[in-house]
Amino acid sequence: MQTVLSVIGFNAIYNDLHSIDHVEASLYYGDALSNSTPLTGSYSELCKRCATPVLLANQLSAKQVAVLVVQEKESVEQTEGATQAHFSYESVHSLSDALLRSEQIICCDDVAVLIISASLNTAVTNVDNASISFDSSFNGYASLQGSSCLLLSSAKFAQQQQSYVYASINNSCTSTHANMATVIKDSLNKAGLTGDQISGVEVSSCINKQLCDFEQQALLTAYSESCNHTPCKTLTTAVSCHKSVLGEAGMVSQLMGLIHTVIALQQRYRPAIKDWQSPQTALLDKWLSAPFYLFNQAAPVFTNRGNARTYAYSLLTDQTYSHVVLHAEDRQSVHANGFMSHGKQALFIVGADDQKTLLQRVEALSAETNDPQCEFKDKAKQCYQIFKQGNFNYHAVFIAQSWDELTREIKLALNGIKQAFIDEGDWKTPKGSYFSSVPNKNAKTAFLYPGIGATYVGLGRDLFHLFPAIYPHVIGLADDISASLKDELLNPRSVLALDFKTLKQRDLELRNSLANIAECGVGYACVFTKIFEQVFKLNADFASGYSMGEVSMFAALGCWHNPGLMSERLANSDTFNHQLSSELRAIRKLWDLPDINDGEFEQIWETYTIKGSVEQVNAAIKPAERVYITIVNTPDSLVIGGFPADCLQVIERLGVRAMPLNMANAIHSEPAYQEYDNMLALYNMPVTERISTKMISSSCYLPIPQHQKAIAVSIAKCLCERVDFPRLIDALADKQAQVFIEMGAGRSLSSWTDKILKGREQAHLTVPVNAKGTDDQLTYARAVAKLISFGVAIDIECFFSGSLIQQVSN
Secondary structure (H helix, E strand, C coil), X not given: CCCCEEEEEEEEEECCECCHHHHHHHHHHCCCCCCXXXXXXXXXXXXXXXXXXXXXXXXXXXXXXEEEEECCHHHHHHHCCCCCCCCEEEEECCHHHHHHHHHXXXXXXXXXXXXXXXXXXXXXXXXXXXXXXXXXXXXXXXXXXXXXXXXXXXXXXXXXXXXXXXXXXXXXXXXXXXXXXHHHHHHHHHHCCCHHHCCEEECCCCCCHHHHHHHXXXXXXXXXXXXCCCECCCCCEEEECCHHHHCCCCHHHHHHHHHHHHHHHHHCEECCCCCCCCECHHHHHHHHHCCEEECCCCEECCCCCCCEEEEEEEEECCCCEEEEEEEEECCCCCCCCCHHHHCCCEEEEEEECCHHHHHHHHHHHHHHCCCCCCCHHHHHHHHHHHHHHCCCCEEEEEEECCHHHHHHHHHHHHHHHHHHHHHCCEEECCCCCEEECCCCCCCEEEEEECCHHHCCCCCCCCHHHHCHHHHHHHHCCCCCHHHHCCHHHHCCCXXXXXXXXXXXXXXXXXXXXXXXXXXXXXXXXXXXXXXXXXXXXXXXXXXXXCCCHHHHHHHHCCCECCHHHHHHHHHCCHHHHHHCCCCCHHHHHHCCCCCCCCCCCCCCCEEEEEECCHHHHHHHCCCCCCEEEEEEEECCEEEEEECHHHHHHHHHHHCCCEEECCCCCCCCCHHHHHHHHHHHHHCCCCECCCCCCEEECCCCCCECCCCHHHHHHHHHHHHHCCEEHHHHHHHHHHXXXXXXXXXXXXXXXXXXXXXXXXXXXXCXXXXXXXXXXXXXXXXXXXXXXXXXXXXXXXXXXXHCCCCCCCCCCC
């Protein structure tokens, strides 16, 4: 193949997955499908259902489209009349043939080519594990029915039609099974790339063991060679395979593999093989020295601004082998999708002006859960449209992912809402459905930025797919946003599945590097803030930071001209890499302890959370003991830090239980003042024009003026002195802040804020936006439910609209 082909559309339908958006959501989550319902209708009808949305989105007439049906030779008669009145119509017997014929048609005629395939002949079966035949624990693929289609054109045709270009097929090399490694090398050479420069590769991973072994050996051989025959880089190329979810469906699978490659490339993520364990033992050494790695959960792709990304498709059929190289350009465009609206969770919003009417409408919704004609997500959209048109006093928001679950949530609500009115409080369920009987549409909002200790492996993994609108804003924050967000630390790459013990150790290693978690914390604070500002259209009246969250606050709210520079400074900071963390040289000097080599570990500092008041703990610390109260979380919960043996003596005197935090950094203590001047220089950066949000600092518990020196002094002082979180929250509440949104990992600040403000006459709301171990979509659905019911005006359109199928530009 010599001509670059533009991908301008695609679609897929599988059993209970009725559109490409449902298919893509399942592929992203990576779970094995269960209890799939057989498709109804004819082969022709299925093809039309699949192709029509793509052709309509591109506003193409039948005469502008040549159709290639990929099917088995014996199935030709099934397609008679399937697609009529097109420019041309042909049947081919493999995707490789279809790509070659597409190039010929596109070069000769000014038309687009629709490649389509369908399968209705197979019996539907499901499997329990979502893995592939390359896996040593593989036990079979699902067998599903479906249809997939791909629309190709020349770049000129796409430009003339103003079609959205998802990706470009740069080359496709094809030969027999005997020449598979040579085919891959030829394809890579044509693309001017080595194997370790390919971001990801979609594999065929056939169920036939001989073909499976052929493909593995060829990939491991060809991808492991660099341009000058030196060892390749490892852990650079993600392996994916749609069959782990969608199973084997003959010709449909061939085409779906290419579509999956396009989706991963355009949507900027690396797909998951959920139940992958390890390669076969005989090939393990080759896998470990090759550039490949696999994820059990999908993860985002970050590239330097303006850089190209390249994926490949390893296409193996019974007769031939092809290696297809695809390319996409990062041009800061939003890669829109329908993931949020087609994902697992649905929001049902019921509004009314009084208790009686609200309960009547909730009961009416309950009655509709038994209507077989009513689609689940369609009903959620109907409720949303009523919500947008109304201006009700009260809103109950239900979260569910099935009619049965919604019925259970409503049953709980009928009594819960009544009690909320009696108590003048709220009602909520473990799922996250929520109602507030004391909403305040004029409530002031505060963004709370947590410290760095809550950062964990896997943080923010789904956020860029849930909220693609933030991508261009976040990627522009730094020259290398992947490094700033610590992609390789938060999404560790491996050929072997990482077990719980390994991930826990990775978490511990991450927490022990103050520079890494500080840089990552600042980066993700920007991500969380952009979601609320860019997607939900909510700007804070106030903001405060807890510990190093103060740095995150100034960066995330756009106070500095170049927040990426702060990321770079933190990464190279001697203060946070060596003086107050890791080797703790500033502490060693103060305590007259011998120095150690870079990277060497000797525990001379530990931090502990304990129960007790400041007065009680101060009374228990003897003058010679190297123990400091670093943070006050609530009036009876503190953090102490210092020399481990001295800390344990104080804890024993107090007679309380203590939990070590495994964070050997010495901020918020008197010894930290040795680095005060260095911190002052570190945080001294040019500022932007004044923002509207008032920033309250824990250095003085007052608003900080947006001046270069004032911000630097505020942060340096904050990081050297004890944090008094109750005082900070009281200061915000005194300024009439009622809604507190926690802009970071975990929900600790929300829990402490609830405890601190308990008993105040003024109602308040705390909203965490991240919970380790909880699906991000569910976490944000819970956050939205709270905010809507409390009366906070936010834009939640992304929960109800969006699609991968992009309309032509007008």
